[in-house]
Amino acid sequence: MPDFCTCGAQLPPDALFCHKCGKPQRELVEPEIVASPPPPNPVEAPPAARLQPPPLNFHNPVAIRISLSVAIVATMLFFLPYLNWMGAGFFAVFLYRRRTGALLNMESGVRMGWMTGILMFGMMALLLTISMLIFQAAGGIAVVQSELKNAMDPRMVEALKLLQSGPAVARLLIQLFVFMTLLSMAGGALGAKVGGRS
Numbered sequence: 001m002p003d004f005c006t007c008g009a010q011l012p013p014d015a016l017f018c019h020k021c022g023k024p025q026r027e028l029v030e031p032e033i034v035a036s037p038p039p040p041n042p043v044e045a046p047p048a049a050r051l052q053p054p055p056l057n058f059h060n061p062v063a064i065r066i067s068l069s070v071a072i073v074a075t076m077l078f079f080l081p082y083l084n085w086m087g088a089g090f091f092a093v094f095l096y097r098r099r100t101g102a103l104l105n106m107e108s109g110v111r112m113g114w115m116t117g118i119l120m121f122g123m124m125a126l127l128l129t130i131s132m133l134i135f136q137a138a139g140g141i142a143v144v145q146s147e148l149k150n151a152m153d154p155r156m157v158e159a160l161k162l163l164q165s166g167p168a169v170a171r172l173l174i175q176l177f178v179f180m181t182l183l184s185m186a187g188g189a190l191g192a193k194v195g196g197r198s
Contacts, residue, residue, distance in 0.1 A: 005021060057111070070095065085120065087187060088187060089113030089191065090187035090188065092116040092187075109188040109193070117185060120180050124176060
C-alpha cells in the first residue's frame, strides 16, 4: 500500500480512501454474505393427549361400581328373565359412558356386558343356594307337599324334585350362567352401538 495518494497527501497506514481527495487506495473486497440457515420451525406442542380410559376389566373401579349396581337392579327384576339380563348389559354401557364420557366400541360394550353378567350370575347363584338351604332346612319337598296338598301344580312339584339332585342343579347353574352372560354381552354390544351413534 502506498504511503502517499496521487494528490500528494500522506496516507495513514491501512487507509482505504485518501482523506483529502477521497480516492480509493485499494480494491475493496466485499465480504461474502453467508446466508444464515432459516430459523428452525417452532416445535409445536402435541395436542393435549386425551387420557385413555382404563381398560374395562375387574381392575377398573368405575366399571365395577356401575356393573355391580346394574347387576343388583337386574337381579331384583328376576321375574323378567332374559329382558332384565339384556337390559343390564345395555344400561351398564349407557351409565359407564355417561359417567366417564368415553365412547365404547363394540368390544368394550361386550366386555362391560360380560362383567355385569358375571356379577348377576354370582348374585343369582348365591340367592339360589341360600333358598335351597332354607328349603332343605325346612324339611324339603315332603313338607311342602303335605302342607299345600293338592294346591301345588304337579309341574312345580316335579321341578322341586329336580332341584334336589346335584347334577340337575349343576345343569341349571350352567344354563343360567350361559344365558345371563350371553344376553348381557349382547345388551352391552347394543348399548355401545346405540351410544356410538349419538
